[in-house]
Amino acid sequence: MATKLGDYKTQVHNDWCPGCGDFGIVNAIQMSLTEMQIPRHKAAIFSGIGCSGKTSHFINVYGVHTLHGRVLTFAQGAKIANPEMTIVAVGGDGDGLGIGAGHFVAAGRRNVNMTYIIFDNAVYGLTKGQASPTLKLGEQTKSLANPNSNYNVNPIALAISSGFTFVARSYSYDVRQLKNIITAAIKHKGLSFIDILQPCPTYNDLYTRDWFAGIDQINEETKKPTPRIYNLSDTGYDPVVHYSTITELNEKLSQALEKSLEWGNKIPTGIFYKNELITPYTKRITDKIPNYLENPAAKQKISKNGKSTTDVSDILDSLKI
Amino acid sequence: MAFDYSWLIGGPQGSGVDTAANIFSRVSAKLGYHIFGKREYHSNIMGEHSYFVVRLSDEKISSNVNGANIMVAYDAETLIRHCLEIFKGGAIIYDSSVIDTTIDEIPTLEVGYKKRLLEFFKSKNMEPNVSSIIDLAKKNGVKVYPVSFRDVLANIANELGKPELSRMVRLFNILGVSFSLGILKAPIEPLLETIEDTFSKKPSIIELNKKAANFSYNYASAKFSDFQDSISNNGKSENTLLVQGHQGSALGKMVCGCRFQSYYPITPASDESEFLETHEILQVREDRPGSTSIIQTEDEISAIGMAIGASLTGVRSATSTSGPGFSLMAETLGWAGINEVPVVITLFQRSGPSTGLPTRHGQDDLLFAINAGHGEFPRIVYASGDVEDSFYDTGKCFNFADIFQVPVIHILDKFIASSIVTCNRFDPDLVSIDRGKLLEKIDGDYKRFALSEDGISPRSKLGLENGIFWNTGDESDEYGHITEDPVTRIQMMDKRQTKVEQIISLIPKEDQAVVYGKLDICIVSWGSPKGPILDAIEMHKQDGYEIGFIDIKLLHPFPTDYIKSLLIDSSIVIDIEANMTGQLASLIKENLLRDPDYYILKYTGRPMTCTEIFDSLKKILEKKAEKKQVLSYGD
Numbered sequence: 026m027a028t029k030l031g032d033y034k035t036q037v038h039n040d041w042c043p044g045c046g047d048f049g050i051v052n053a054i055q056m057s058l059t060e061m062q063i064p065r066h067k068a069a070i071f072s073g074i075g076c077s078g079k080t081s082h083f084i085n086v087y088g089v090h091t092l093h094g095r096v097l098t099f100a101q102g103a104k105i106a107n108p109e110m111t112i113v114a115v116g117g118d119g120d121g122l123g124i125g126a127g128h129f130v131a132a133g134r135r136n137v138n139m140t141y142i143i144f145d146n147a148v149y150g151l152t153k154g155q156a157s158p159t160l161k162l163g164e165q166t167k168s169l170a171n172p173n174s175n176y177n178v179n180p181i182a183l184a185i186s187s188g189f190t191f192v193a194r195s196y197s198y199d200v201r202q203l204k205n206i207i208t209a210a211i212k213h214k215g216l217s218f219i220d221i222l223q224p225c226p227t228y229n230d231l232y233t234r235d236w237f238a239g240i241d242q243i244n245e246e247t248k249k250p251t252p253r254i255y256n257l258s259d260t261g262y263d264p265v266v267h268y269s270t271i272t273e274l275n276e277k278l279s280q281a282l283e284k285s286l287e288w289g290n291k292i293p294t295g296i297f298y299k300n301e302l303i304t305p306y307t308k309r310i311t312d313k314i315p316n317y318l319e320n321p322a323a324k325q326k327i328s329k330n331g332k333s334t335t336d337v338s339d340i341l342d343s344l345k346i
Numbered sequence: 347m348a349f350d351y352s353w354l355i356g357g358p359q360g361s362g363v364d365t366a367a368n369i370f371s372r373v374s375a376k377l378g379y380h381i382f383g384k385r386e387y388h389s390n391i392m393g394e395h396s397y398f399v400v401r402l403s404d405e406k407i408s409s410n411v412n413g414a415n416i417m418v419a420y421d422a423e424t425l426i427r428h429c430l431e432i433f434k435g436g437a438i439i440y441d442s443s444v445i446d447t448t449i450d451e452i453p454t455l456e457v458g459y460k461k462r463l464l465e466f467f468k469s470k471n472m473e474p475n476v477s478s479i480i481d482l483a484k485k486n487g488v489k490v491y492p493v494s495f496r497d498v499l500a501n502i503a504n505e506l507g508k509p510e511l512s513r514m515v516r517l518f519n520i521l522g523v524s525f526s527l528g529i530l531k532a533p534i535e536p537l538l539e540t541i542e543d544t545f546s547k548k549p550s551i552i553e554l555n556k557k558a559a560n561f562s563y564n565y566a567s568a569k570f571s572d573f574q575d576s577i578s579n580n581g582k583s584e585n586t587l588l589v590q591g592h593q594g595s596a597l598g599k600m601v602c603g604c605r606f607q608s609y610y611p612i613t614p615a616s617d618e619s620e621f622l623e624t625h626e627i628l629q630v631r632e633d634r635p636g637s638t639s640i641i642q643t644e645d646e647i648s649a650i651g652m653a654i655g656a657s658l659t660g661v662r663s664a665t666s667t668s669g670p671g672f673s674l675m676a677e678t679l680g681w682a683g684i685n686e687v688p689v690v691i692t693l694f695q696r697s698g699p700s701t702g703l704p705t706r707h708g709q710d711d712l713l714f715a716i717n718a719g720h721g722e723f724p725r726i727v728y729a730s731g732d733v734e735d736s737f738y739d740t741g742k743c744f745n746f747a748d749i750f751q752v753p754v755i756h757i758l759d760k761f762i763a764s765s766i767v768t769c770n771r772f773d774p775d776l777v778s779i780d781r782g783k784l785l786e787k788i789d790g791d792y793k794r795f796a797l798s799e800d801g802i803s804p805r806s807k808l809g810l811e812n813g814i815f816w817n818t819g820d821e822s823d824e825y826g827h828i829t830e831d832p833v834t835r836i837q838m839m840d841k842r843q844t845k846v847e848q849i850i851s852l853i854p855k856e857d858q859a860v861v862y863g864k865l866d867i868c869i870v871s872w873g874s875p876k877g878p879i880l881d882a883i884e885m886h887k888q889d890g891y892e893i894g895f896i897d898i899k900l901l902h903p904f905p906t907d908y909i910k911s912l913l914i915d916s917s918i919v920i921d922i923e924a925n926m927t928g929q930l931a932s933l934i935k936e937n938l939l940r941d942p943d944y945y946i947l948k949y950t951g952r953p954m955t956c957t958e959i960f961d962s963l964k965k966i967l968e969k970k971a972e973k974k975q976v977l978s979y980g981d
Contacts (some may be wrong), residue, residue: 037827066811071655074819081825082816087808089658090649090818090828092681098648102655105639107665107809131644181650314627314637322661323809325636327603328779333741335601335636336629341771344587346375 030059031241035085041076046197046223047144050125050317052081053203054142056111058086060208063111071100073125075117075151078146080115094125097132097141104139107323108307111211113138119157120150122178126158133187134218137306140210140217144197146225147232152260154228167230179286180220181297185278185326189215192281196254197224198234202294209296213346215305222254222292242290257284257295266300348405349379351577352413355522356397356428358454359390362519365399365416367398368766369540370523374402375768376536376587378580381459382407382877383766384953386981389613389704394454395423396465397981400766401967404580408732408877412957412979415575416530418522420495422447422476423454426463427477427981434487437573438480439525439566442492449474478784491529491570495521502561504553512914517558524559531576539564574609585771591763592617592774594733595692595756598740599664600628601774604690606656606663608641608649613705614763616667646671650678650691657682657689658817660784660807660946662744665692669711676718679753683723684815685826686749686795686803686842692740695759697951706951707760709873709924714933715755716902716954721937724845726750729757731876734769736762739899741777742857749782749852750845751802757901761874761924788812793824797802797837801844835838846903855956858900858908859944865894865969868916872898872907872940874953881956881965891967898930906937913938920944920966924954928974945974952980 033055041047058068068086072078074093081088091099100114117232121143147160154168158178159272165172191213195203210217226232239250266277281298310317328334353370357363364385379402388394400408413431419440432438449463464474472478484490494520499822503511525841527537541555596618609619623640630636643649649665656663670694682689691714697708715727726746730736736758743756783804793814796803806813816826821838823829869879876897883893896912912917921931921942931942946962948954958977965971
């Protein structure tokens with residue numbers, strides 16, 4: 026029997042602020058799971074700490090709400106132990122690019138087949154609006170006493186240079202594009218990353234829904250706002266690495282990095298970079314352990330009638346004198 | 347009188363001291379001796395002083411003694427540091443090229459050590475150099491055998507018609523072992539066999555090493571034929587293994603079904619993970635091969651996070667670390683506690699605080715293991731005293747984790763990790779596997795944290811149909827969803843805490859503490875002092891004194907009633923542990939309201955010897971001991 030969108034929703038009361046960009050993200054994840062008809066018990070949402078951390082409680086699949094900055098570690102452990110699970114890790118930009126930045130970089134290098142979504146709102150919401158890693162130098166959101174004194178992290182560029190093989194950006198109020206990108210990310214063979222621009226209506230009075238919609242940029246002819254957000258796929262941009270040549274790889278990496286620098290009047294969304302020619306972590310394991318995918322840790326039988334079935338006699342023989 | 351003989355080899359790190367010691371140990375084991383060896387080294391890749399002492403006996407031994415019978419010295423520093431430890435009638439084989447070296451020419455001597463040396467030579471009215479210290483050794487009745495390692499190597503090269511070999515200083519390790527076995531008139535066959543075993547992956551150098559061994563064996567036995575001591579074939583036991591400390595828990599993990607281990611490189615824990623990775627593909631009876639996923643992570647926070655993630659899929663999972671890494675794991679440990687995740691943390695202690703003595707031994711982390719992480723949650727802290735225990739205890743720790751659904755900290759240490767011992771072949775049939783309330787099938791409504799009498803709820807795993815649950819580091823309801831409801835908070839805290847009683851009542855007494863002898867005069871200890879304590883007790887027994895010993899293995903929750911019942915008639919209680927403050931003693935004081943009568947403590951970073959413990963106990967028996975004795979033997 027087909028699972029319906031409602032099957033992926035829990036009864037847990039959602040206590041995000043009215044108008045929060047997070048709602049769109051949860052909806053899009055649920056729509057994507059429905060579209061792909063992933064059995065509920067075969068999917069797990071791992072989340073970090075903060076408003077975004079509550080996401081796992083709203084989705085009716087396995088939900089693991091972890092620690093601040095550590096979500097990728099838990100998620101990778103689970104995926105490596107049971108590669109049959111569809112795993113989506115979520116967290117805020119402070120969680121993933123501040124306290125968890127080391128794990129972010131290391132995860133990119135591993136390229137485990139799963140998806141990581143950052144709810145990027147440039148503030149620490151749940152602790153009442155401090156500057157987070159994507160807030161730009163000199164910017165001052167409303168609860169800051171002074172302008173931000175740190176340079177910002179560029180999540181797209183960091184993901185690309187860390188080895189993520191699918192790097193995208195989306196916008197939380199464009200649920201349709203968001204759903205499509207999440208689906209593409211989950212289907213990607215390797216570690217996929219989506220930086221989701223997600224206005225915090227309570228604490229970020231700079232990157233508001235209106236600002237993204239460009240209401241300050243009225244087109245003189247049409248008298249309409251010129252939206253900042255645009256979709257790379259509408260510009261003929263091709264993010265995919267098609268051949269295993271260094272030349273093409275470098276071109277695709279460079280164009281993605283260049284696009285990642287675009288910010289201000291126009292902000293690109295969509296898939297910046299996609300490369301399935303880099304081996305996923307699974308392949309790196311099967312190179313050493315040929316039957317890993319058929320018989321991963323989670324499937325192995327370790328005992329019979331309470332006794333171990335592992336046979337270490339060869340190793341013990343080698344230690345014999 | 348049992349045969350009891352110690353051999354010491356020392357040289358700059360990277361010079362092959364380890365290889366030489368492993369070969370010597372294996373040869374001695376092949377000859378049928380019981381072996382106990384320890385490795386001491388600096389936090390350094392090349393050049394600093396390292397040494398290895400191998401003790402052999404025709405009876406079971408479980409520690410080292412003070413001093414050695416024979417020493418092989420590759421450099422001046424080894425002579426300076428160890429010459430005066432060699433027993434009367436013993437021998438020193440050393441590289442003759444270092445004879446004129448002065449103290450000032452040895453840059454690796456620490457400032458304080460050098461100052462003490464200069465004072466020492468001054469007090470003896472001697473020049474501060476190698477030749478003085480050798481003279482002192484001679485006066486002690488030690489035979490001194492200078493050999494030019496380079497000349498011997500040149501002779502070997504010459505004999506084989508391969509002049510380029512004269513530069514192969516790597517062969518010095520074979521030379522050192524062969525000289526020793528030559529003067530000891532040991533049969534040469536075990537040496538040649540061991541060379542084949544040791545270099546089986548590099549067949550090209552087997553012949554070369556064998557030739558070098560033969561040459562130097564004959565050279566020493568002919569040239570130094572006045573040496574009286576000998577070792578001979580003692581009849582070997584079929585059932586004996588020669589194992590290194592880190593191999594016990596690694597093999598325990600393979601056998602008990604641990605299929606995931608994440609780690610960040612750290613001394614002295616990494617050897618265990620590397621051994622597991624070397625054997626990552628596992629043979630399984632009546633099944634296709636299995637495997638362990640060994641993941642080197644970016645830090646220890648990731649290591650424990652990954653292990654927990656893997657455990658949530660129903661896999662027996664572990665991480666392995668030492669003090670600094672364990673410190674980083676503290677927050678995540680609490681997450682495993684509140685989410686009732688079975689995970690094993692193998693904690694190879696070393697000397698702290700901070701980086702401390704990174705390559706040295708210590709037992710400073712007991713109270714930290716018990717208290718790490720904020721908030722209140724149940725956990726198990728369990729210690730093993732030697733390599734053999736570490737094999738069997740590893741399986742028990744995984745059972746505890748599964749049965750009680752708690753994190754288990756399995757404490758080992760550097761002394762265990764870097765010792766090499768003979769022991770009975772590990773018997774996997776003695777390892778039972780109990781996964782507790784782990785479910786394989788679920789029907790109907792499922793609550794991961796369902797309230798239950800014993801505080802332990804049936805456990806689902808990621809991927810199991812109808813078994814969906816939620817985890818959170820927040821307080822949660824029975825489904826695992828966040829709650830701040832005060833009534834639920836009490837229920838959930840109480841539910842988890844109920845496990846403490848379960849742990850104490852369900853873990854068999856013999857797994858909580860092991861009792862040796864009559865407990866009138868009673869030692870209490872935990873972990874690796876076990877070996878030297880048992881040897882020291884045996885030495886006192888031969889002198890007609892009986893001393894009992896309780897090896898406490900379950901350290902948290904503390905088995906108060908059991909230990910109290912054991913100590914009820916003890917007139918003297920002696921606490922022995924390798925830390926400064928007596929951390930086990932503080933648990934005894936807290937739980938039993940009894941202060942041990944005596945403390946024997948050591949925190950130099952060097953393991954205790956049975957000699958030191960014997961001497962300290964003797965003072966206690968003679969009523970000449972201070973309440974606290976601090977041990978300091980070893981370089």
